[in-house]
Amino acid sequence: MSDLLSEKTPIRARHIRPGQGQAVEVKTGQLLQIQTLQGKQVADFVAFTQDDTEEFLSTSVTRASNANIVPQRGMTLFSNRRQPMFEIVEDTVGRHDMLYACCDPVRYETLGAPGHANCREALAESMASYGIGYDRIPSPINWFMNVAILARGELEIREPLAEKNDYVVLRALKDVIAGVSACPQDLVPTNGSNPTDLTVRVYRDAPLPPSPVMEPPPAATAAAATTPVVAMKLTPRPATLQSTAEATVFRVGRVDSGEAT
Amino acid sequence: MSDLLSEKTPIRARHIRPGQGQAVEVKTGQLLQIQTLQGKQVADFVAFTQDDTEEFLSTSVTRASNANIVPQRGMTLFSNRRQPMFEIVEDTVGRHDMLYACCDPVRYETLGAPGHANCREALAESMASYGIGYDRIPSPINWFMNVAILARGELEIREPLAEKNDYVVLRALKDVIAGVSACPQDLVPTNGSNPTDLTVRVYRDAPLPPSPVMEPPPAATAAAATTPVVAMKLTPRPATLQSTAEATVFRVGRVDSGEAT
Numbered sequence: 319m320s321d322l323l324s325e326k327t328p329i330r331a332r333h334i335r336p337g338q339g340q341a342v343e344v345k346t347g348q349l350l351q352i353q354t355l356q357g358k359q360v361a362d363f364v365a366f367t368q369d370d371t372e373e374f375l376s377t378s379v380t381r382a383s384n385a386n387i388v389p390q391r392g393m394t395l396f397s398n399r400r401q402p403m404f405e406i407v408e409d410t411v412g413r414h415d416m417l418y419a420c421c422d423p424v425r426y427e428t429l430g431a432p433g434h435a436n437c438r439e440a441l442a443e444s445m446a447s448y449g450i451g452y453d454r455i456p457s458p459i460n461w462f463m464n465v466a467i468l469a470r471g472e473l474e475i476r477e478p479l480a481e482k483n484d485y486v487v488l489r490a491l492k493d494v495i496a497g498v499s500a501c502p503q504d505l506v507p508t509n510g511s512n513p514t515d516l517t518v519r520v521y522r523d524a525p526l527p528p529s530p531v532m533e534p535p536p537a538a539t540a541a542a543a544t545t546p547v548v549a550m551k552l553t554p555r556p557a558t559l560q561s562t563a564e565a566t567v568f569r570v571g572r573v574d575s576g577e578a579t
Numbered sequence: 580m581s582d583l584l585s586e587k588t589p590i591r592a593r594h595i596r597p598g599q600g601q602a603v604e605v606k607t608g609q610l611l612q613i614q615t616l617q618g619k620q621v622a623d624f625v626a627f628t629q630d631d632t633e634e635f636l637s638t639s640v641t642r643a644s645n646a647n648i649v650p651q652r653g654m655t656l657f658s659n660r661r662q663p664m665f666e667i668v669e670d671t672v673g674r675h676d677m678l679y680a681c682c683d684p685v686r687y688e689t690l691g692a693p694g695h696a697n698c699r700e701a702l703a704e705s706m707a708s709y710g711i712g713y714d715r716i717p718s719p720i721n722w723f724m725n726v727a728i729l730a731r732g733e734l735e736i737r738e739p740l741a742e743k744n745d746y747v748v749l750r751a752l753k754d755v756i757a758g759v760s761a762c763p764q765d766l767v768p769t770n771g772s773n774p775t776d777l778t779v780r781v782y783r784d785a786p787l788p789p790s791p792v793m794e795p796p797p798a799a800t801a802a803a804a805t806t807p808v809v810a811m812k813l814t815p816r817p818a819t820l821q822s823t824a825e826a827t828v829f830r831v832g833r834v835d836s837g838e839a840t
Contacts (some may be wrong), residue, residue, distance in 0.1 A: 379680040419659075421723075467648060
């Protein structure tokens with residue numbers, strides 16, 4: 319598992335089955351880990367400021383403020399008031415989506431499957447005790463969702479690149495309520511046509527351990543000098559959005575996948 | 580002006596100066612025209628269902644339902660409940676954005692211009708009488724905004740391709756309240772560094788006139804057979820999202836730009 323989180327016990331943990339949503343409170347500085355247990359599983363993710371739920375994570379402000387369309391390590395996620403809500407501090411996959419809406423009842427009617435479990439209702443149910451209803455579920459970040467953007471703007475949903483135990487870790491920059499659903503979509507390749515479980519864990523903040531970049535090996539390259547504290551290595555070229563073989567196989571390789579706590 | 584709207588008098592019209600927002604009611608079937616008078620001017624656009632403003636135009640559902648990232652003629656714009664709100668029936672430019680958030684006070688603070696006029700507050704003011712406040716201004720469609728998407732997901736704001744009197748026409752598929760602001764951004768190329776005025780007009784619905792596609796000239800190609808009712812011609816290859824010379828100069832050519840009513 320993550321070096322950052324090793325030897326730490328989560329203060330809060332949720333197991334999420336496909337079609338379920340879970341709300342979890344995360345205080346400023348705490349770490350939120352979202353992990354796929356079997357791989358190829360999308361986590362729809364929304365978040366609200368804890369003491370004022372009119373403020374929420376905004377994908378459009380996040381795209382604009384980062385001038386980028388792809389959530390990636392080091393990126394700050396912003397609210398609809400353009401305030402920092404999270405930082406992406408770890409990411410073992412490197413391919414996520416912040417363009418797609420949650421799947422919802424109308425989507426499944428269109429696919430000939432009325433009444434199908436869906437992320438929108440799952441998130442709304444998980445947020446009900448905070449007074450947040452269906453209409454107020456914002457556009458999500460879809461962790462592990464693999465959407466190719468083709469040259470004329472066409473979007474194409476592909477199997478996630480996430481493998482068993484892959485995860486992201488977010489550091490909360492405000493006190494928030496996060497909502498996570500395990501996408502139950504089994505009619506298109508969103509979840510590799512086989513939705514599986516997720517876990518969500520909250521850890522107390524901890525100072526980052528001394529970074530290995532302080533003592534790079536003699537052969538270290540410039541790229542190695544920016545290696546994050548968790549033992550990961552980036553493939554030489556980050557993912558492109560094009561429909562190329564390279565883009566479809568890209569993922570961040572982990573040196574040691576270890577066992578999840 | 581548009582053949583579709585020629586010989587028609589708008590039932591409602593608004594002139595919008597940079598930094599201003601205007602709300603306008605549009606009934607099902609009516610046509611909403613948004614026009615730039617000098618060109619190179621972005622129109623931030625939001626919309627709410629008239630009798631239930633918890634339903635609003637959603638860029639994420641629109642992207643997902645169309646499996647496309649670029650607003651374009653023929654596309655249906657959807658609400659957060661995945662219901663059709665508008666159809667894009669005319670478009671003399673062919674390059675718009677639905678990725679960026681409205682400019683807002685924090686954005687201008689970051690740019691060293693606190694207190695600058697901004698679209699978010701302008702739209703909120705225009706919607707105040709409908710009980711819609713700042714936090715509920717959704718992610719907009721930014722008509723005429725020219726955002727290049729580079730290979731690694733980077734976004735780059737460029738000068739709009741819209742020229743004098745260019746416009747889009749939307750057919751309302753619900754009774755809606757539309758909000759339009761003329762973006763006052765003069766610190767980056769969003770509006771060609773020189774924000775100018777917009778007009779918004781609402782027309783009664785009219786049956787589409789007989790389409791010229793019914794009698795194509797002998798040399799007509801398959802592409803010509805889909806020519807819309809307004810006299811436009813598409814350049815042979817539609818815009819790509821890449822940072823190519825081709826993409827940056829693409830626009831839909833109008834055969835007759837005429838004079839706006």
